[in-house]
Amino acid sequence: MQLALWTYEGPPHIGAMRVATAMEGVHYVLHAPQGDTYADLLFTMIERRAKRPPVTYTTFQARDLGGDTANLFREAVLDVYERFRPQAMLVGASCTAELIQDDPGGLAKTLGLPIPVVPLELPAYQRKENWGASETFYQLVRACAGPHVPKPGTLRTKNAVPRCNILGPTALGFRHRDDVPEVERLLAALGIETHVIAPMGATPADLATLGEADFNVVLYPEVAGQAAAWLRRSFGQPCTTVVPIGVGATRDFVQEVAKLAGVPATTAEGTLRLPWYSRSVDSTYLTGKRVFIFGDATHAIAAARVAEKELGFTVVGLGSYSREFGREVRAAAALHGVEALITDDYLEVEAQIAALQPELVLGTQMERHVAKRLGVPCAVISAPVHVQDFPARHSPQMGLEGANVLFDTWVHPLMMGLEEHLLGMFREDFEFNDGVQPSHLGHGTPSQSGREAAPAAQPMPVPAAETPHSAAGAPLLAWGSDAEKELKKIPFFVRGKARRNTERFAQERGIGTITIETLYDAKAHFSR
Amino acid sequence: MTAAAALPQPGCADAPVLRERGQREVFCGLTGIVWLHRKIQDAFFLVVGSRTCAHLLQSAAGVMIFAEPRFATAIIDERDLAGLADCNAELDRVVTRLLERRPDIRMLFLVGSCPSEVIKLDLSRAAQRLSQRFLPQVRVLNYSGSGIETTFTQGEDACLASLVPEMPAEPGAARSLLVVGALAEVVEDQFLRLFAALGVGPVRFLPSRRATELPPVGPGTRFLLAQPFLGDTARALEARGATRIAAPFPLGVEGTTAWLTAAAEVWGTAPVRIAEATGSAAARATAALARIRQRLDGRSIFFFPDSQLEIPLARFLSRELGMRLTEVGTPYLHRQHLAEELALLPETATLSEGQHVDRQLDRCRALRPDLTVCGLGLANPLEAEGLTTKWSIELVFTPIQGYDQAADLAELFARPLLRHAKLTV
Numbered sequence: 001m002q003l004a005l006w007t008y009e010g011p012p013h014i015g016a017m018r019v020a021t022a023m024e025g026v027h028y029v030l031h032a033p034q035g036d037t038y039a040d041l042l043f044t045m046i047e048r049r050a051k052r053p054p055v056t057y058t059t060f061q062a063r064d065l066g067g068d069t070a071n072l073f074r075e076a077v078l079d080v081y082e083r084f085r086p087q088a089m090l091v092g093a094s095c096t097a098e099l100i101q102d103d104p105g106g107l108a109k110t111l112g113l114p115i116p117v118v119p120l121e122l123p124a125y126q127r128k129e130n131w132g133a134s135e136t137f138y139q140l141v142r143a144c145a146g147p148h149v150p151k152p153g154t155l156r157t158k159n160a161v162p163r164c165n166i167l168g169p170t171a172l173g174f175r176h177r178d179d180v181p182e183v184e185r186l187l188a189a190l191g192i193e194t195h196v197i198a199p200m201g202a203t204p205a206d207l208a209t210l211g212e213a214d215f216n217v218v219l220y221p222e223v224a225g226q227a228a229a230w231l232r233r234s235f236g237q238p239c240t241t242v243v244p245i246g247v248g249a250t251r252d253f254v255q256e257v258a259k260l261a262g263v264p265a266t267t268a269e270g271t272l273r274l275p276w277y278s279r280s281v282d283s284t285y286l287t288g289k290r291v292f293i294f295g296d297a298t299h300a301i302a303a304a305r306v307a308e309k310e311l312g313f314t315v316v317g318l319g320s321y322s323r324e325f326g327r328e329v330r331a332a333a334a335l336h337g338v339e340a341l342i343t344d345d346y347l348e349v350e351a352q353i354a355a356l357q358p359e360l361v362l363g364t365q366m367e368r369h370v371a372k373r374l375g376v377p378c379a380v381i382s383a384p385v386h387v388q389d390f391p392a393r394h395s396p397q398m399g400l401e402g403a404n405v406l407f408d409t410w411v412h413p414l415m416m417g418l419e420e421h422l423l424g425m426f427r428e429d430f431e432f433n434d435g436v437q438p439s440h441l442g443h444g445t446p447s448q449s450g451r452e453a454a455p456a457a458q459p460m461p462v463p464a465a466e467t468p469h470s471a472a473g474a475p476l477l478a479w480g481s482d483a484e485k486e487l488k489k490i491p492f493f494v495r496g497k498a499r500r501n502t503e504r505f506a507q508e509r510g511i512g513t514i515t516i517e518t519l520y521d522a523k524a525h526f527s528r
Numbered sequence: 529m530t531a532a533a534a535l536p537q538p539g540c541a542d543a544p545v546l547r548e549r550g551q552r553e554v555f556c557g558l559t560g561i562v563w564l565h566r567k568i569q570d571a572f573f574l575v576v577g578s579r580t581c582a583h584l585l586q587s588a589a590g591v592m593i594f595a596e597p598r599f600a601t602a603i604i605d606e607r608d609l610a611g612l613a614d615c616n617a618e619l620d621r622v623v624t625r626l627l628e629r630r631p632d633i634r635m636l637f638l639v640g641s642c643p644s645e646v647i648k649l650d651l652s653r654a655a656q657r658l659s660q661r662f663l664p665q666v667r668v669l670n671y672s673g674s675g676i677e678t679t680f681t682q683g684e685d686a687c688l689a690s691l692v693p694e695m696p697a698e699p700g701a702a703r704s705l706l707v708v709g710a711l712a713e714v715v716e717d718q719f720l721r722l723f724a725a726l727g728v729g730p731v732r733f734l735p736s737r738r739a740t741e742l743p744p745v746g747p748g749t750r751f752l753l754a755q756p757f758l759g760d761t762a763r764a765l766e767a768r769g770a771t772r773i774a775a776p777f778p779l780g781v782e783g784t785t786a787w788l789t790a791a792a793e794v795w796g797t798a799p800v801r802i803a804e805a806t807g808s809a810a811a812r813a814t815a816a817l818a819r820i821r822q823r824l825d826g827r828s829i830f831f832f833p834d835s836q837l838e839i840p841l842a843r844f845l846s847r848e849l850g851m852r853l854t855e856v857g858t859p860y861l862h863r864q865h866l867a868e869e870l871a872l873l874p875e876t877a878t879l880s881e882g883q884h885v886d887r888q889l890d891r892c893r894a895l896r897p898d899l900t901v902c903g904l905g906l907a908n909p910l911e912a913e914g915l916t917t918k919w920s921i922e923l924v925f926t927p928i929q930g931y932d933q934a935a936d937l938a939e940l941f942a943r944p945l946l947r948h949a950k951l952t953v
Contacts (some may be wrong), residue, residue: 001618010583035556035675040905050912095578096642524816
């Protein structure tokens with residue numbers, strides 16, 4: 001049993017949903033109790049998808065457990081086929097249904113549907129979301145492309161124009177939406193055609209043709225590594241190993257794909273700004289900033305390289321919740337002379353950040369919370385995702401534009417160059433000590449525990465905040481103590497407005513003392 | 529009051545109900561923890577469940593909560609299931625670690641989930657065992673928030689019902705009023721002032737703001753439900769001798785007046801005094817509603833089942849704001865507790881209980897209501913189809929009861945329509 005306040009990954013069926021939702025023509029029938037449907041909101045609210053995920057839940061209840069939950073499942077499968085007519089169906093169980101052992105795969109098979117039905121065995125008490133996505137994608141690829149696997153010994157014929165698949169982007173992925181066009185751009189510049197992008201936007205029919213490409217680009221090894229390995233074994237397709245996050249990795253990626261495609265490596269780096277921005281004198285202050293990095297393996301490893309080599313930071317901590325990639329993360333950490341933190345325990349990560357006292361945290365939304373509490377600047381580099389991780393603008397992590405985005409998002413939370421100098425010079429300025437946030441980020445309130453209080457910061461002379469609120473020329477207004485107390489019960493973010501409205505209301509009516517009644521009279525008056 | 533209210537109407541008391549079975553697009557009872565852990569300030573909620581439970585709480589609540597939450601999940605893993613680890617010993621270890629970390633906690637709820645129910649982990653025995661170990665510092669209780677047994681707000685019902693045996697006995701038969709159901713503090717204070725003016729008292733609330741200060745209960749206790757989803761809690765209170773005061777729910781002016789009056793009548797307050805005590809607040813709220821009414825009058829509304837608040841809300845929107853009811857879906861229809869509400873509902877409404885979400889979506893699309901009240905999983909997809917929606921979860925997280933919140937409640941429904949009219953992009 002593990003105590004979890006927050007979790008980095010959902011259960012494995014969420015990973016399966018990310019694959020199904022990314023694709024077209026697939027439907028997932030999930031044997032699950034009512035309540036598990038919460039997962040829909042991840043896609044409709046966090047990612048703002050305009051369609052419901054293609055998932056049907058059996059939503060069994062206690063009264064069904066005594067009866068026939070297996071039949072409930074069979075009916076759901078038939079219903080889904082009639083209503084949605086998918087090209088392929090995924091069937092499986094969530095954590096609770098796994099315990100009642102109805103065997104969704106076997107049940108679906110007996111129904112003899114005229115489409116591929118892919119049973120998913122996703123052990124919910126053992127595995128997690130990314131593993132579930134990987135396993136689901138692998139099973140789907142096998143089911144769809146399997147019938148087209150050439151006989152052993154068949155020689156591969158190259159396409160006249162080199163062609164590749166892009167594997168890995170899913171629904172609810174961290175910037176997957178924006179990474180794909182960046183990578184397509186890099187490939188197009190080399191004269192390489194994109195055959196199928198999967199799972200994002202692909203149909204089961206598209207998956208059936210995966211073998212026609214010359215090689216595979218693995219964008220997210222957490223999701224596509226297993227499927228790419230099977231494609232290599234079955235179709236003899238090589239795959240990429242470099243993930244193009246950052247300038248160096250993008251250049252390495254271009255070299256790698258050029259070699260796989262047998263074309264000369266060229267990139268037009270005209271839009272790449274990171275190298276110059278990083279060399280410009282204003283960036284000198286970035287030198288040696290102590291940075292702590294935590295995320296999924298792909299993003300964390302890539303971030304460490306960019307931080308060290310391209311921004312001149314010092315990596316003081318590197319970790320990941322992707323246990324499946326522990327070896328890769330440890331190897332990367334060794335390059336930076338630190339010990340990797342491989343854990344999915346949020347409290348452990350929090351403790352390490354507190355102990356290391358970095359000047360910048362590159363992490364997930366959880367580390368953003370921790371950093372906020374500790375008063376340390378933070379930028380988000382990895383899932384788990386938040387509604388803010390789906391910005392309206394194009395905001396990739398990969399390729400040339402991705403590198404530009406990394407520069408902006410990691411540098412903006414920090415103090416700006418000259419500001420930092422002034423801060424060093426006038427440490428005793430009560431408004432301008434190193435406990436304050438960068439001026440361009442507004443006034444945050446770093447917590448006590450994070451940094452030591454600014455040296456010798458004198459108590460600020462508090463401007464008489466509670467003076468009678470009188471508009472010029474208007475009679476003095478007073479708040480009755482009951483009304484003042486009542487006002488405090490109003491949520492802080494609308495309290496100021498309530499105060500102003502009530503005072504305006506009272507002034508217009510010549511009321512001298514604001515009572516609870518005045519407060520609510522004003523509220524009623526202004527409510528629209 | 530509205531013209532409709534003045535006409536005699538048979539209401540929906542005996543109206544047929546469309547009962548559906550199929551996919552239910554609803555939260556489970558664990559979701560109640562999201563507001564209960566803020567309401568009861570010295571309590572901690574430990575879900576004994578799976579990674580899915582932890583992910584649900586985080587997804588339903590995580591985006592809204594920045595302080596360290598007073599809830600967590602003890603995630604059952606393979607070792608527990610295979611019997612390699614003793615579940616009870618593991619639970620004791622997790623609870624000990626938790627209480628060391630949070631010495632401010634006075635009450636710990638072990639919350640059952642679908643997996644803990646299915647493997648028949650006996651949390652009531654675990655709670656007894658842990659209570660013995662941690663009392664007097666911490667009392668440990670248990671209830672089930674599992675999806676196989678509870679739907680969304682029923683989690684609050686199960687939690688409050690678990691508190692009832694802990695309530696001290698009221699000495700003697702002195703009459704007191706207990707208001708049952710989590711309310712915003714500002715609403716509680718408004719009601720306290722109104723009850724004082726009505727001569728009703730002493731007045732207590734369940735849940736109390738602190739778990740260590742539970743109100744007493746006994747044969748003298750009369751209780752008013754502030755929420756329509758508290759069937760088990762009501763039964764537990766009745767078992768301790770308390771008597772329910774039947775009333776509609778305090779949503780809107782009409783509902784609030786009827787709810788307050790029901791209590792005042794038990795206390796024998798004269799009608800004149802009732803009118804005096806409620807008159808100004810009711811008039812103020814009515815005036816505020818009148819402005820919003822123009823935006824809602826004659827508009828049609830469709831409710832997907834969610835919180836069991838649907839029927840009282842439909843009653844308020846139709847009678848006080850002139851909205852036209854199409855389908856009013858509820859996850860569960862408690863006929864007895866909703867009798868007064870059903871009598872007030874216009875008989876043109878179609879009631880449905882339970883859900884087959886795809887069929888219900890078909891009906892909704894065919895009706896094309898002006899406003900659709902639904903959960904977070906459905907709202908954006910329906911908006912994308914050109915339907916205007918109101919997410920129902922906001923109705924559970926916002927102070928909406930009582931006179932001074934009536935206009936706020938109406939505004940929640942008017943805002944999506946206003947926004948729709950305003951946007952030209």
